[in-house]
Amino acid sequence: MKKEKIKADQAKNLRKALKMEREKSDGYLSRLKYLQADFENYRKRMEKEIREAVQVSNEKLIVNLLNVIDELELALHSGRETENKQSILEGVEMTLRKMSSALEQEGLAKIKAVGETFDPGLHEIVMKVSTKEHDENVVIAEVRTGYMFRGKVIRTSIVKVATWLGVDS
Secondary structure, eight states, rough: OOOHHHHHHHHHHHHHHHHHHHHHHHHHHHHHHHHHHHHHHHHHHHHHHHHHHHHHHHHHHHHHHHHHHHHHHHHHHHHOSOHHHHHHHHHHHHHHHHHHHHHHHHEEEEEEOTBBBOOOTTTTEEEEEEEESSSSEEEEEEEEOEEEEEEEEEEEEEEEEOTTTOOOO
């Protein structure tokens, strides 16, 4: 009889322990579901904030470029009505400076080329020029300007590079 009582007590204790573990497990599952929902809400909020930040940045760039368009339209209008070509050139130069400035504010930078040692990550050779006036592999002319955007090359410079091949010593 005593063994049966012990077994019954053990079974009762095991059921009680099992019940407590199930309650803990249910509690963990509930907390996990809340954390997962919180994380999903956070992720959605971050995605929305990023989209909004990109849109504000794009709007700022567009507004700056609209000013450039206004000036180009004014230059065209003036060009049609005047014989003074110098004023047209000055207007276009001013507009180009404004456009460059607007793009620089957004992170665009020209790649320095002339006088620099040729770098295949920044420059693309269009021609090698035999000369002793410059060190070998130095960029002596830029055919097309290259650009970096926020530290990343988005267009390489097209350049002419000095070489000593074929130059008399």
